[in-house]
Amino acid sequence: MSTEPETTEEAGPGTPDTPRAAGRETAPGEDRAQGRAADGDTAEGPVAAGASEAAAGKTVETEGTEGTEAADGTEGTEGADGTDGERDADGADRAESARSATAGSPEGTEAAERSEVTASPQGDGAGVEPEVTASPQGAEAAVEPEVSASPEGAEAGGGAEVSASPEGGGGAEVSEAEAELAAQRVERERIERRKAERKGPIDSGAKLSGTAADLLAAVRAVESGEKPVATVFAEPAPAPRRPAPEPVRRPAPAPVAAGGPAPRTVEAVGRVLTEGGAPDALAPQVAAVLGEGADTALREDPWQLLRVGGVRPEQADGFARALLGAACGPDDERRGRAMTVWLLEQAAVAGHTALELPTLTAALGRQGVPDPDAAVQGTLAEAEALVFQDALEEPGAPVPGDTEDTGDTEEEQERPVRVLVGLERYALAEESLADGLARLVNSVPQEAGQAWEAAAAGVSGGAAELARAVAGHGLVLHTGGEAARAEPAALLGAARAAGLRAFAVCHTPDGRRRLAAQLGGDLAEQGVGTVAGLLSGAEGPGRDADGALELDLLIVLDAPQLDVEGAAMLVESLPDGARLVLSGDPGVLWSAGPGRVFADLVAARVCPQAVSRVPDPGPIGELVSGIGIGELNQVAAPGKEIVIVPVRDAAEAVHRTVQLVVDSVPRAIGVPADQTVVITPGHGGAAGTRALNSALKERLNPGPGRFGGFDPGDRVAYSPAPGRTVPGVVLKADADGLHLSCAGVPVVVPRERVEGGVRHGWAITAHQAVGARWPAAVVVLPGDAAATLSRSWVYTAFGRAERHLSVVHGVEQALPRAVAEIAPKPRTTRLRTLLRPQAT
Structure with missing residues (x-):
């Protein structure tokens, strides 16, 4: 691993001089x-x-x-x-x-x-x-x-x-x-x-x-x-135009249903918002969330404003005081219920499908709710949340049915439980997912059949082991790194060659592209898609009269990125007797949405698991494999595959990052700037995505930001839905919105969604980069990011590079400590408990 950065101090774009165009001069005099x-x-x-x-x-x-x-x-x-x-x-x-x-x-x-x-x-x-x-x-x-x-x-x-x-x-x-x-x-x-x-x-x-x-x-x-x-x-050269900095993003508003609410409803809600001192621009979102009669509901319970994305508790309190006057107080039961629902929504954003009751009541106390228990009970009574009692799985805990001899009587020992509170949508999705997985496991015939035997015979090595497991089971897990994707790809080809209806989906368009490159030919065109495309009907084999996918085998790559709602929709769409293979790298970051489906299934041990033994090649593969087991090793990189660039502060980190992307990596490695990604821990801070994107735009595509902060040619990260990020390039803008090219597909982002759904994309976070890879990656670790690092974050960020990895290193010993000691933040979910009866 080289510590000598291949940089040129203050290097500019450095284009050669062009001779002046010659024109005919008028003869003297x-x-x-x-x-x-x-x-x-x-x-x-x-x-x-x-x-x-x-x-x-x-x-x-x-x-x-x-x-x-x-x-x-x-x-x-x-x-x-x-x-x-x-x-x-x-x-x-x-x-x-x-x-x-x-x-x-x-x-x-x-x-x-x-x-x-x-x-x-x-x-x-x-x-x-x-x-x-x-x-x-x-x-x-x-x-x-x-x-x-x-x-x-x-x-x-x-x-x-x-x-x-x-x-x-x-x-x-x-x-x-x-x-x-x-x-x-x-x-x-x-x-x-x-x-x-x-x-x-x-x-x-x-x-x-x-x-x-x-x-x-x-x-x-x-x-x-x-x-x-x-x-x-001989006029002086014009001063270079500085690009408009990327605007600070406000939380995206709640999506508005197709067609939107009635104009009369929006107008009525706007009057209530104005009366309470809230911006009337929120009227369409409030009307969409609260539905018909939203103005009456908002006037009767002003804290319903918290249901709109981006609204904070202090803002809702101010709105309520303006509407209710002296009748407004922190002990208002309406406030307690609204705060409970809001906290559960925030927990879902952090990945939890439910919260333990003590955790929820403690959070309510920090929000100034005088009686948290009463607030939770009121929320449950209004059916705005659900409560669950899940048995704890503790070593040595008594099993139901065990008895203890106390002399003349036998008292049944109670198994310890934990009380959870969750929103209905995530609770139902998790239960539906568990039921669907149980259906797949129990609906597979005892005998595999000739087609499945032919598919298993058509592959070798790890792919053959995977094929044999799929032939006899309805649900199979497959784990491994980037090189291990060849095994489910081989299974897909063998299954289709045997006459089985097989299809594979990836989390991102880039993942689909890489899988298609392994397959080639008609198989790449007909047998590969994305999770979103399959669920929407834009890709895949279509559905039968009952609404089930016409498939015998569905392979899901990048499975750790599945949240509970997406996974439940996939499983519910499969017919009885179909096989499901969930394949992915367990070391990467979990899904952006609530749940940790793949990790829960691995821990539950309810189905066969095929572990790939194919290592990722090269120095980058060796480095990432060591990180996966908690070791940050020194790796030989004779071709400068890995370069460490030490920096003292965030300003130097930004400077070195721009230098690497614009000059050093293209010159020394041969990877152009448009094929290099910059990954940093967060959006804010002196070396976050906003600061880095502003500096990179100034060098790579300067402009005034005429279209909501964007110019034609800007690299962007587009989020069509929460938890999904697609890289793209700005083409133009008109009355319809911002026109992008995302993975070769034209996309039009409506004007009202540009601010919340589009960011500059030269620099992104590790969560946004999951499921995609680039020829070169520059990972920026400024000093203020030390507290946010974990093993899974480092594993994910370093693993996005194919040929070259540069690490702008400013966290000193925090990096090896994060790799060795800091595990991912735990998520509270119920899937493992729901799957426990299926375990053998």
Whole structure:
């Protein structure tokens, strides 16, 4: 493992210089000899020289970018405010007319007509400033229009093209005096016509301001000889535009049902919210959660506002005080019930499906509820929560039915129990999951059948052991690392070859892609999907008349990411006699939703378990395997597969991370920035995802964040549902919302969901990265993250890298201590207890 970081100090994008585009310059003195105005204006020779410099497409080099000069918001041309080599609109007409008459060309007057431009205060010739986005490859316009320089000259912003004749005068038969008189006549006619049109004299340059006025002053300074052309037009490079920082995300609002609540209901709820001092923007969410009559329910029980996602207890208390006045108090039973439900919801966010009664009452006391027991009883009486008594599984505990001889009587010994309180949705999901698993286990025929025997005979090694277990059992667990995915993939191919209806699902689109790459051919197209796609009907074999999936075998990879609700829906969808294989790495982080289904099944020992013996290859595989058993080993990395970058503080961690992603990893490892992921413990803090994404956006895709903080080309992490994260790239935005490309699939995020559902995605958390892998990963461990580390977090984060892993290390001894000692935070669930009667 190398501790020498492959970095370049303060390395920028470093694009090579581009030679200036060449355009034809007007011959010296040519315009001075040709372009005198009748009213005594000075010669236009130097001004034409300035125009030719603009026509040459003069470039400037800025740090990290190369492109055309755009100091005033335009691309490719100097003087885009209407003074592109001429004084102003009137001066341009006079100078061009004089040159056209001198040249003796009838097209000259037409060119003069075409070349009229109107100056704007913004100085872009059209009154709209184009947004320019710099990238490592060069200056690229984020939006149209694009202006390009050509060898023939720069294109004018208004579409007019002015070309100088290479012959100069062009009309040899006309004397210089006659040409001068003709020019004076044409100019007088034009001046009179323009005066008549505008009904007043024109003060040349009087209406210009800002950049346009500065350029006009520069032109006149050149004409008078006060300054040379080179010093006037050598403008400094524009300051780089800093990207808009990623906004601080508020908790996502509760999803609104399709079609939304009735407008009349929303309006009524809005009036109640306004009366209580709450923002009326919450009205649609409140109406969706509370349903018809939401305004009446909210007025009768203001603490119902806590049911809306993101609302805190102190906010609900303030709303209640505003509505109830003196009748509001901490001992209000309505407050006690609402706080109980809110605490159970927060426990579900943390992964618990229920809470032990002492834990719940203690939490209620911390929220200022005077009588927590009464609050819980009131919640149970209103059927807003359920209570359970689960027998404890303690060593040496008496078993029901055991008796103790006390002389004349026998008293039945009571088995100790724990009292749990949970929300109905999670309690029913956990019970439904246990019933469905029991049905699968008990519905498999005693004999496997010829098809299953053929499937087992078609594979070898660990896959054969897995196939034999599946042939005789309805539920089988399979454990192993990334390399072990080859075994369920082989089982899938053998089962389909034997004529069985088999299908495999993964947790993420990236997991599906990797599994499909192992399978190849039609099998990858027809036999692989995602959990969400299968449940929604977008992927998979479809359902029969009873609503069951038409499957003989379902293989679920990334099984540790299944929460109780998702797992219950999968199991309920399988027909009797079908086989279910749950495969995954037990060392990774558990599901984002409530429950720990895979870990509970492994601990319950209710079905066969096939343990893969295939190790993950390479130095990264060796390092991750050691972490899985609690050892942080020194690993040889001759190809710089693992690099440790020590840092002193969070600011240095951000700097080194950007340096690795933008320069060091692409140069030394050959992995581009768009194939490198940054993983950090949390969203907040000086080195959280917000700070890292802001710094990475500035280097990789700078822009003003025109679409709710996002620009085209931004990498994002999109959460279509709680607990699911899909990486994507911003394409555009319009009235429909933000358009993304997620795993090659176009996605439109409605405008109201952008803030809660989309984040910048150069840097993500380990929970968001579960189920996906990247060619290179940079794991950031700032000093303030030491308390959040655990073995499963480190195992998950380090295991996201395929070819290269860089660790920005600022936690010192906290890292080996976390690997050796800190287990995942326990979750309170009931599945193992519900499965216990099935154990043999």
